Amino acid sequence: MSQLSHAAEHPPTTTGLDHRKMVMWAFLGSDCLFFGSLIATYLLYKGKSLVGPYPADVFNIPYTSVSAFVLLMSSLTMVLALAAIQRGDQRGLRIWLAATALLGAIFIGGQYFEFITFYHNGLGLTTNLFGTTFYVLTGFHGAHVTFGIIILLSFLVMSFRGRVAPEQHLNIELAGLYWHFVDVVWIVIFTVIYLVEAPNIV
């Protein structure tokens, strides 16, 4: 996410690959360890809370499925945004960027209401191990999503100011890589934290 104004002045790289794309993939590889450690903590403490509420008491699988679906579709809109700028379609870029940001915001809104509901059902951050591990894991995921929304909106604004040229599609691609990663982390969280509790929900 650096200079937007470079033209073809960069010297050739050893691999022919762009530095920034390489660093984004390296960053995503390391972010796997960040989320992996948080997910590991959740799983290690699963079933070990001394007091409730427990996951089966609060989870609403259909509700969360909808928000998982929303985030998945936001990956589609993101990739359509990239396809748009790659063919020079500025309007398409704006539509799909806005759609992605909107879906992301709906996801965050859904998270917010989910947390409020859990809280009203007695699950706070400090209530038990479930609250601690759940809110911190999903909270940091939500923070990642929020940061992504800010980036997307920034590009949207820049597009309206005529500052996203087709040659700069790499910037959108990098934003997309970050966005899809946040989506795949949710795929893992949705299955490993939510879905596995469904049989326990009465």
Added chain:
Amino acid sequence: MAAITGTVPRWLQRPSGYGGLWSWVVTVDHKRIGVLYGITSVAFFFVGGIEALIIRLQLAGPGNSVVSPEVYSQLFSMHALTMIFLAIMPLSSAFFNIVIPLQIGARDVAFPRLNALSYWVYLFGGLLLNAGWFFGGSPGSGWFAYAPLTSSTFDPSAGMDYYVMGLLMLGIASMAAAFNFVVTIINMRAPGMSLMRMPVFTWMTFVTSLLLATAMPVITVALIQLGFDRMLGTHFFDATAGGLPILWQHLFWVFGHPEVYILILPAMGIVSEVLPTFSRKPLFGYPFIVFSGIFIGFMGWAVWSHHMFTVGLGPVANAAFTVSTLLIAVPTGVKVFNWIGTLWNGSIEYKTPMLFSLGFIALFIIGGLSGVTHASPPADAQQQDTYYIVGHIHYVLFGGSIFGLFSGIYYWFPKVTGRLLGEGLGKLHFWTMFIGMNVAFAPMHWVGLDGMPRRIYTYESSMGWDFWNLVSTVGAAVVALSMLVFLWNFFVSVRKTELDAGPDPWDARTLEWSMSSPPPHYNFAQIPTVHGRDAFWDQKYAEGPDGIPTPIPSGGASNVEEHVNIQMPGLSYFPIITALGLALTFSGLLVHLAVVAVGVLVAFFGAYGWAFEPAEEAEEGH
């Protein structure tokens, strides 16, 4: 670029000109950033050294009260934190910065402004970590900060909060640097420099950077969890809620073990450069040394619970980690034998850099041997938490890393400053440090086996440890004297008016010696094409019919600063602004949310300014 960005507002224009102190604040030049890292890390090294001296004074005799027990706990905790995070790692970074682009034939690193950010975040993080000395107390629960001792119940003082926030900042600095060097090394090598033609220091930097990129996120999570427990009452390590304090140990050491390889691999890389130069022979077994380094990096992930043999993991887990730990000794042994092979039949020059590298090998072997004894859980059951471990640590980290890093200082100081460090004073430094180090740390092995625990404030005379503790303290004093010799050497040499080093004072083998000392800001007038390992040596010498190197006329270093119009990355305010924003955010979490808000805004301002900044300076030519 103006065509796309329109008129560049004044506040976004990149500062121009390279003069004065301010140019250091806005620099993105890897050589300058390296110097900043070097000076700062050596300064922190002295801070950590003073902390060590006070510890040794306190332990010089039984029943001392040089400081209070509370301060003593903070001293040994901060000594370790300072030496590991604020001295060794950044001093290694200093060399990554100064040397890597020059060794691979590049003009800078892949992300110069990110490089600057790494330095400033390190500086501010180091200051935050040390803020406790002035405000509320420093961390005093050991550098490894085991739960539940570090909970707000048992350690309510501010110290552990500085620990969490300081280390989080330092983690960001390290990760940014790691990403930078991974991309630089993969993507900015001179034509012809395949991976197996890279200098070994570059290889070790690469492996270290990959370790940093993968291990740091784990400690980040552990620190976040500790911070949440302390500040928000979560239960990650709270046994009363069913939490498991041992989770901290696992997460910490999953990071902590790769961390020790992060501490030693750069020094091994330095030694692998110095030995061939001063033996006037190529490195013996280059592929073995490279693959050993890779194997060490990889295996470093598989041994972490050898730090936990006495917590009750059970015989199966203990046995598994014993096997992996014994295995990881092998590649280091391979390296040692290859280093010896390099020296064998070489035409050895006992210059100061060489002495420190030879010292490294001897002392690291000793540290490694005690390490192998820890690999056995029954033996470790006696050694754990005794001074035997302290002895091991200091042989590998002081005898190993520090000696290796000093070898690098004496080796590359001429390249950075154009001046040689004094040989006489250098040798005096080496010998006093070598003798002092052994006098200080050798006795710790048998005092530890005799039962002296670690981290104790004092001891009774009846234990029989008095004499050897006094000996250790004397050794520490000798080490301190050697540092004064070094400082003297440094200040005298750096102020020499004559640039007596020249481009290639050691008749060395790698590309960083092929241009003037100090290098021009663009490094290479022309990026070289590389045809083999030891690329610079091949430029200088052809192999004669009898195998003796024959100098190639005009193959040597270019000492002429050619006037070429090479566009270099422009200076920038935004790395330090962003770093300041991060510093306000993290310290604000300990003070007031308003400070956090300001910090976040400043960081965003810095990041956006960075993103929209033009690539080069508004005016060209300087």
Added chain:
Amino acid sequence: MATESATHTRQGSHPTPARYIAIALILAAITIVEVVIVYLDFLNPVLLPLLAVLSIAKFAMVVMFFMHLKFDDRLFSVLFVGGLLLATGVLVALMTLFGVFFA
């Protein structure tokens, strides 16, 4: 370089928007299947492996197609999959050490 040349793509051609929509529909379908099967009690004995397979399929599709990893230089795969494998390894090792697999 701002653009990657065609020499850096691997197998297959660059997906079209239509292809992306098809993949999204498949992802949606898999999600629906996942949600349905957790309520089918008779599947409980094999629920975990089934969910694992389905989720891994979704993960792989997003990474390979939406993130274009299938068509890009192998180096990117090494960087990402390396981190992913390490994370998985640490997770499995920790779960083993904590006895999660020994019910």
